[in-house]
Amino acid sequence: MILVKQSVLRLFQYRDFLIRSKKLGKESIFSDDFAENLGTTSIQVRKDFSIFGLSGNKRAGYKVDELLKQLNDVLKKDEKQKVIIVGAGNIGKALMKYDGFREGGLEIVALFDNDSKAQNEKAKPPVLALEQLYGFINENKIELGVIAVPYHSAQQVLDIMILAGIKGVMNFAPIALKAPKNFYINDMNLKIELESIAYFVKSLKKKRT
Amino acid sequence: MILVKQSVLRLFQYRDFLIRSKKLGKESIFSDDFAENLGTTSIQVRKDFSIFGLSGNKRAGYKVDELLKQLNDVLKKDEKQKVIIVGAGNIGKALMKYDGFREGGLEIVALFDNDSKAQNEKAKPPVLALEQLYGFINENKIELGVIAVPYHSAQQVLDIMILAGIKGVMNFAPIALKAPKNFYINDMNLKIELESIAYFVKSLKKKRT
DNA sequence: GAATTATTGTGAAACGATTCACTTAAATAA
DNA sequence: TTATTTAAGTGAATCGTTTCACAATAATTC
Structure with missing residues (x-):
């Protein structure tokens, strides 16, 4: 195609x-x-x-x-799709609460975080330990993930996700990740997007001078 | 250029x-x-x-x-640039705490929200009422903004921002906004980005069948 | 029911971004 | 000091996307 x-x-x-x-x-x-x-x-x-x-x-x-x-x-909008979020920091939690996904037929079924203080198996969706990431993806046949961890652990997390069977991710870590060809990554580099807006705004001003 | x-x-x-x-x-x-x-x-x-x-x-x-x-x-990375965030919900607050911006020389100087419970003039950065939006932009000569309000109020908010002197925004509302030609909008439609990942992943699978 | 009008549908042209194929020059080796 | 190697630099070709120009046809008007 x-x-x-x-x-x-x-x-x-x-x-x-x-x-x-x-x-x-x-x-x-x-x-x-x-x-x-x-x-x-x-x-x-x-x-x-x-x-x-x-x-x-x-x-x-x-x-x-x-x-x-x-x-x-x-657009193959048939059944609901399960999504996991890795990283339960500011961005991870905000995405968890974001209604838009639900409307789009995307169900966030779990979050994962290193920090035991953030973890909570009883929450809906549960916040699990990173050690459970591989098993959870594998058992629940998850194909979609969101990466919302600091940039130094993003590649590590992605590697686990790929190994466990995830097929595509939305990445908020401000770094380019390596993945096989048939894997789909969508980079949401907030830092660079905002910096570039600042740049284009400055350029527009120059133009008018 | x-x-x-x-x-x-x-x-x-x-x-x-x-x-x-x-x-x-x-x-x-x-x-x-x-x-x-x-x-x-x-x-x-x-x-x-x-x-x-x-x-x-x-x-x-x-x-x-x-x-x-x-x-x-x-890239005109000279002086710091001031940014405001409109909408102190999940996404607005997450962006406020996001370190990446600071590293990129972007300083979030205020948030704005309708909800009086979210407001707090003493916070750093302060969370102000929407009524103060126009005045604040104008007085502080703000040129960059982030829109993190629900989609039904996004256009309204943008109109005020444009009128007050903002030159470019990063928009998280899942809707296309109208603005003059010399205004720069960067749409971050999280819902559609994630939906499209789901779509491309499904396409990849089909390919291999 | 024929003529007109409004809108879809699409091959071809234009445009913009990426990749190729080659040139240039600095550093290193002979 | 000459030859070789390695990497930068770039005009031209290619590729993907958008826009144009116009054909097709359904609805409306006369």
């Missing part, structure tokens, strides 16, 4: 907008509506749909229900 | 690696070292340097101190 990463990300955004529109009682919708809402163009929207074989009605746009069904199919 | 977004992001990563290498006592470094550490290629590294006029020594690589000085210059 062709890797059309940007398109896929937008499809997820279209899906969210579609769900919100449906809640507002809309029954049909146009490529312009998506464009307007997401800050892109209707051409981009239709091209994305075209790539994935999503179709509407010429002149009458897209039926909300129908498109949503097609989108769910393309 | 040409907008070479990807290159700029990598330059920040090179800088971080350079700083870590310096701490380890390294005095010179090669494009291959950067590539190896960041999971890219030495050609990419040299191309990035070339675009921004960063130069080394043929055969002997780059002097760590010298390159770092050049990089700081290119």
